[in-house]
Amino acid sequence: MASLPESLTELIHRLSRLPGIGPRAAERLALAVIDKNPTEISALAHALNEAVARVTHCPVCGCLSQDGAECRTCQDGSRDNGLICVVESPLDAIALEKGGGFHGLYHVLGGAISPLSGVLPEDLRIRELLARVASGSVRELILAMNASPEGEATALYIRQELDEQHEALTSEAQKAGAEAPQRVRTTRLARGLPSGSQLDYADAATLQSALDNRTEM
Amino acid sequence: MASLPESLTELIHRLSRLPGIGPRAAERLALAVIDKNPTEISALAHALNEAVARVTHCPVCGCLSQDGAECRTCQDGSRDNGLICVVESPLDAIALEKGGGFHGLYHVLGGAISPLSGVLPEDLRIRELLARVASGSVRELILAMNASPEGEATALYIRQELDEQHEALTSEAQKAGAEAPQRVRTTRLARGLPSGSQLDYADAATLQSALDNRTEM
Numbered sequence: 001m002a003s004l005p006e007s008l009t010e011l012i013h014r015l016s017r018l019p020g021i022g023p024r025a026a027e028r029l030a031l032a033v034i035d036k037n038p039t040e041i042s043a044l045a046h047a048l049n050e051a052v053a054r055v056t057h058c059p060v061c062g063c064l065s066q067d068g069a070e071c072r073t074c075q076d077g078s079r080d081n082g083l084i085c086v087v088e089s090p091l092d093a094i095a096l097e098k099g100g101g102f103h104g105l106y107h108v109l110g111g112a113i114s115p116l117s118g119v120l121p122e123d124l125r126i127r128e129l130l131a132r133v134a135s136g137s138v139r140e141l142i143l144a145m146n147a148s149p150e151g152e153a154t155a156l157y158i159r160q161e162l163d164e165q166h167e168a169l170t171s172e173a174q175k176a177g178a179e180a181p182q183r184v185r186t187t188r189l190a191r192g193l194p195s196g197s198q199l200d201y202a203d204a205a206t207l208q209s210a211l212d213n214r215t216e217m
Numbered sequence: 218m219a220s221l222p223e224s225l226t227e228l229i230h231r232l233s234r235l236p237g238i239g240p241r242a243a244e245r246l247a248l249a250v251i252d253k254n255p256t257e258i259s260a261l262a263h264a265l266n267e268a269v270a271r272v273t274h275c276p277v278c279g280c281l282s283q284d285g286a287e288c289r290t291c292q293d294g295s296r297d298n299g300l301i302c303v304v305e306s307p308l309d310a311i312a313l314e315k316g317g318g319f320h321g322l323y324h325v326l327g328g329a330i331s332p333l334s335g336v337l338p339e340d341l342r343i344r345e346l347l348a349r350v351a352s353g354s355v356r357e358l359i360l361a362m363n364a365s366p367e368g369e370a371t372a373l374y375i376r377q378e379l380d381e382q383h384e385a386l387t388s389e390a391q392k393a394g395a396e397a398p399q400r401v402r403t404t405r406l407a408r409g410l411p412s413g414s415q416l417d418y419a420d421a422a423t424l425q426s427a428l429d430n431r432t433e434m
Contacts, residue, residue: 008268018250020249029237032235040234051225091248
């Protein structure tokens, strides 16, 4: 578009680098932007800078928080701190929060084990998870990984590490003549038909888990 | 979303006010933004401020330009300045430029006459158009309004005003004993079937104009 002013071409270029915004959408957005109230646009520019500068990860659970503080879930005293839902990314925690049915805390791993993509267990926040469990207040871990091979492998790996840590803590306690620590319950999300879905559109693996996990009615 | 940091909520709110971006898309964009390189985002914020501050309208034709200068089309000495395409908005000129087949200049009216929406002839840049025509260099005006009742009415109004101006200029010339000025040719865009369209999906008005304006082959 040789006929557009440079500052507009630059804005279109910048917008089109955002995910999900193609060149056409970027052009339409840019043209809409220059028709908007200038104060509104400078507020948007300010919000962009603010978000990038101030959004951080919660030092406890790894969810999104602000200015390095603990996230709102961790700060909320009314939540059950004995129940921790382990997820791959902060977005998973946001999705679960929208449901509003979970009242425990979260632990964000920052991905799933995938040696082919170069993601090894030590790249994830698994050590931090084991430390939270070792501190003794955790009753149950819900391993809410994605229903993918990587998610599956990560859940199994965490399960193993928890067993090893439990054995080590138990033998330590025995040596010291103290009571053995309680084993932490680990669960995972149910597999089955998604709500509102049609049986004949479900894939074979989903149908098989729906059959395997059938419940009494 | 009580669980999101404030600066992120603010960004989502600001993004969702852009046209064509709903609350879901705004959330997805905002979460993508905070995962991006901070320098990239501050460049986007800068581009937003720059575009709003620097994009202006060309003083000659009303197309988009920068810092109050003439637009690139008007500055381009290789364009035919005897041929002016009259459009409702700068976006129409951009659409025509994309085709690359028009080598004249533009004149942006800034809308179409629509008394019901409170847009009267004096709200449009019609006086400026008549002045350009009166200056004598214009050979042909293409009235490229939208194919809507408002566009139609605007084209007819401009046609009338041109006739009146021509009469006034002719009688002035006669009084002064000079040669009468040439009448400016006015044309409008062809009506017919859009390229690549199917006959049975065309509406009745389109089919009628395609019939009326049929050409020899």
